[in-house]
Amino acid sequence: MKCTECNMENIEGAIFCEECGAKLEAAAASDKSMASDNEGAGLVLASPSGSKLEIPAKSEVVVGREDPFSEVFPDLDLTDFGGADGGVSRKHAVIHRTDTGCTIEDMGSTNGTYVNKKRIQPHAPQEIKPGDEVRFGKVAFSLQAA
Amino acid sequence: MKNELNMRCVTSKNALPVTGAEQAVYALVEIKAGTGTSLGSLPTNFSLVLDRSGSMDGEKMDNLKEAVGYVADHLSDNDLVSVTIFDDQVETLIPNQQARNRGEIKDRLTKVIARGGTQISDGLKAGMAEVRKGYAKDRVNRILLLTDGQTWDDEDACLKLADEAGKQGIAITSIGIGDDWNEKLLLQLAERSHGNSHWIQNPVSILDAFRQEVEGMQAVAAVNLRVTARMSPGVKPKRVFATVPMISDISGKAVGGANITADLGSLDGKRGQAILIEAHVPAQKAGRCRLGQIEVTYDLPSEGIKAKSIKTDVYVTFTDDAAAAAKVNAEVMNLVEKVSAFKLQTRALTEVEAGNIAAATRKLQSAATVLLTMGEDDLAAAAEQEILSLKKTGTLTAAGTKKLEYGTRKLTMALK
Numbered sequence: 001m002k003c004t005e006c007n008m009e010n011i012e013g014a015i016f017c018e019e020c021g022a023k024l025e026a027a028a029a030s031d032k033s034m035a036s037d038n039e040g041a042g043l044v045l046a047s048p049s050g051s052k053l054e055i056p057a058k059s060e061v062v063v064g065r066e067d068p069f070s071e072v073f074p075d076l077d078l079t080d081f082g083g084a085d086g087g088v089s090r091k092h093a094v095i096h097r098t099d100t101g102c103t104i105e106d107m108g109s110t111n112g113t114y115v116n117k118k119r120i121q122p123h124a125p126q127e128i129k130p131g132d133e134v135r136f137g138k139v140a141f142s143l144q145a146a
Numbered sequence: 147m148k149n150e151l152n153m154r155c156v157t158s159k160n161a162l163p164v165t166g167a168e169q170a171v172y173a174l175v176e177i178k179a180g181t182g183t184s185l186g187s188l189p190t191n192f193s194l195v196l197d198r199s200g201s202m203d204g205e206k207m208d209n210l211k212e213a214v215g216y217v218a219d220h221l222s223d224n225d226l227v228s229v230t231i232f233d234d235q236v237e238t239l240i241p242n243q244q245a246r247n248r249g250e251i252k253d254r255l256t257k258v259i260a261r262g263g264t265q266i267s268d269g270l271k272a273g274m275a276e277v278r279k280g281y282a283k284d285r286v287n288r289i290l291l292l293t294d295g296q297t298w299d300d301e302d303a304c305l306k307l308a309d310e311a312g313k314q315g316i317a318i319t320s321i322g323i324g325d326d327w328n329e330k331l332l333l334q335l336a337e338r339s340h341g342n343s344h345w346i347q348n349p350v351s352i353l354d355a356f357r358q359e360v361e362g363m364q365a366v367a368a369v370n371l372r373v374t375a376r377m378s379p380g381v382k383p384k385r386v387f388a389t390v391p392m393i394s395d396i397s398g399k400a401v402g403g404a405n406i407t408a409d410l411g412s413l414d415g416k417r418g419q420a421i422l423i424e425a426h427v428p429a430q431k432a433g434r435c436r437l438g439q440i441e442v443t444y445d446l447p448s449e450g451i452k453a454k455s456i457k458t459d460v461y462v463t464f465t466d467d468a469a470a471a472a473k474v475n476a477e478v479m480n481l482v483e484k485v486s487a488f489k490l491q492t493r494a495l496t497e498v499e500a501g502n503i504a505a506a507t508r509k510l511q512s513a514a515t516v517l518l519t520m521g522e523d524d525l526a527a528a529a530e531q532e533i534l535s536l537k538k539t540g541t542l543t544a545a546g547t548k549k550l551e552y553g554t555r556k557l558t559m560a561l562k
Contacts, residue, residue: 006512011426013169015158015479016486020512023483023519058521059480075521097476 043102045134045141047081054146061095063136064088064107078139087111087137096125104128111137150183150449151368151413153442153456158478161463163471166429170384173423173460174478175375175440179367179415186364186415187448190288191226191280192217193242195273197293199233203260206294206323209349213356215252220360221245226285228276229255232269233262242279264295266331267303270318274307277316284447286363286412287316290356291335294323301331308338315369317341317411321355325544329551340411342391345552347545367415368444370453375406377438380428387422389481390414392555393488396421413444420558422481430464437462484557487516491529491554498542507536513554525553 001010001024008019017024045053055061056075064074065083072090077083089109096103103125106113113120114135120126128134130145158172179185194217196210214229221227222245229240229251239254273289281287289311297304311318318339320332323346336343342362344355377383386400386408387393400408406423413419427437437460443453465471494509514529532546 011170012165012167013159013162013171013427015170015172015474015482016516020508021486021490021516022512056521059476 042146043130044144044146045076046144047139047141051081052144053081053141055095057097059097061097062091062093063095064090064092066090078136081139083136083139086139088139089137092136095128102128104134109137114140148182149180149456150446150451150454151442151444151456152178152180153440153458154178155440155458155460156475156478157437157460157462158475158482159462159471159473160475161465161467161470161473162427162430162435163468164430164432164464164466168426168428171425171427171437171462172478172482173375173425173437173440174420174481175373175423175442176418176420177371177373177413177442178418179413183367183415185367187446188284188286188366188369189224189226190221190363191242191277191282191285192221192228192245192360192363193273193277193289194227194229195269195289195291196229196231197233197264197266197269197295198231198258198260199262199264199293199295200260201294201324201326206349206352207258207260209352210292211252211255211258213353214255216353216356217360218245218248218251220357226280227251228273228280230269230273230276231258232265232272233260234265234268235262236265236268236272238272238276242276264293264297265300266291266293266297267300267307270304270307270335274311274316278314281314281316283315283369283445286366286369287314288341288359288363289316289318289339290321290359291318291332292321292323292352293327293332295326296328297331301328304331305334305338308335312339312411315411319343319359321346321352322548323347323349323352325548329548333551333555336392337394337396340409343552345548362414362417365414365416366412368446369412370443370445371410371413371419372443373406373408373410373421374441374443375423375438376441377404377406377425378436379404381437382426383423384426385424387485387488389420389422389485389558390417391559392552393485393558394555395489395492420481422478422485427462432464432466434461434463436460481558483516483520484554487513487520487522487525487557488554490516491550495542495547495551498536503536503540507533510536513550517554520557522553522557525550528553 003017005022006020043055062074063076065088066077067090078088092109093113094105105125106122108122132143154176156174225245227245228242318341320335320343383406385397441457443455490513497506514526517526528549
């Protein structure tokens with residue numbers, strides 16, 4: 001299997017090019033087919049005031065409150081959304097994007113994660129989809145397609 | 147029968163295409179503490195080896211003293227502790243003893259004044275001697291080494307000590323503060339002894355690192371953890387990476403002929419362990435194919451358990467169905483991607499050391515692209531910065547090298 005970036009010949013089945021690390025075509029194609037089923041692609045968290053927080057295109061997105069003192073830098077920092085007063089933990093929850101959709105997992109936060117007003121069990125990922133209300137402690141968002 | 151540990155094995159693809167050629171398969175082997183397993187049943191034997199050289203003066207030393215106070219307060223009376231301080235001379239401040247004299251430990255630390263140069267091997271040797279005094283198989287035996295400086299001409303002696311420690315089941319956690327120390331040495335000390343390594347930029351984080359260490363020792367679920375993979379005829383193991391507490395290429399020690407034997411030290415029951423195996427599978431006809439058998443063995447001395455074993459067989463299916471063969475397991479793919487970024491970074495640094503600036507620049511550029519794709523913007527920016535530095539000066543910056551070395555190794559730890 002030839003890498004389209006650097007022309008290096010890689011063994012069949014390799015996922016990333018051994019030479020340049022680029023995703024190899026066969027793997028990229030299957031990744032694309034996964035992405036097309038992926039309901040987590042292009043999602044935002046919209047606050048009641050209308051501010052939008054784009055969910056980065058990563059397989060694991062950490063939601064929490066930045067705390068440089070403890071070297072905690074979540075992907076989605078809820079500090080500006082009243083995270084500290086609203087009971088958001090530093091590593092509060094994780095949004096997982098898998099080939100079957102999008103799930104949210106509470107990371108054992110003090111004040112809990114809620115999907116459509118129901119508290120979810122810590123470390124038990126629960127499916128979420130556009131239209132759902134997701135609440136971290138007291139800080140609520142609506143999940144929307146971008 | 148209840149197992150103290152659980153093992154899970156997932157391959158990059160459940161179905162492989164029939165191609166008539168050899169192909170690569172990746173297997174993730176994850177080991178976790180079983181539900182209901184009580185963690186921390188083993189008392190600790192903890193040796194602190196601390197740099198007191200002149201450059202530690204001020205904020206670093208103040209925070210270090212506070213962190214040692216935390217250790218003293220949080221070890222149990224049953225635990226053993228020792229404190230060795232070093233500059234270019236060594237002093238055993240607290241000889242190996244039960245951790246009940248908390249006031250005395252803190253008091254002795256208070257009187258330490260920063261002075262002199264840095265000679266790590268002498269400090270490490272003395273710290274090893276202390277941990278050996280209290281060494282027991284039913285304890286978590288560990289050394290924490292903290293330094294902020296370059297050691298001179300004794301790197302080999304340090305590595306030899308780390309090899310000895312690894313063989314005896316004494317893990318070394320190495321911590322570097324600031325930018326002026328040898329990250330390659332500190333990482334190797336950790337890797338050779340199945341330990342961990344941290345880079346601390348801000349002295350206030352010393353306490354966090356010490357806290358993490360104490361909590362980790364108190365969460366050990368098993369010791370002498372070993373993963374053995376026995377491949378089916380024709381299946382060739384190529385590379386093996388440990389991924390917790392940091393990504394580490396253990397192929398050199400682990401791959402031998404058709405088998406893999408990976409010694410992984412102790413298992414932190416809260417974090418678990420995961421290794422990634424890359425194997426090449428020969429051409430097959432359509433149908434089910436057994437890749438091999440994975441076995442995990444471990445000891446839990448507090449329960450009288452020795453070399454307990456869990457085994458599982460790993461299968462894939464060869465198929466002519468192109469759609470089925472195109473499906474990749476996202477979890478394994480994610481891990482392979484992180485390991486790939488780590489490999490590119492490592493190879494870029496090797497090229498720099500060999501003076502191949504053009505090759506190093508290309509590798510760093512590839513690493514930056516991969517990191518950006520992964521959403522690791524900070525690390526990608528660090529790689530771009532280093533490319534500029536290479537172009538301007540032909541060398542990497544001390545801080546940038548550390549950021550890349552530690553950042554890519556710890557890509558697996560973002561959620562732990």
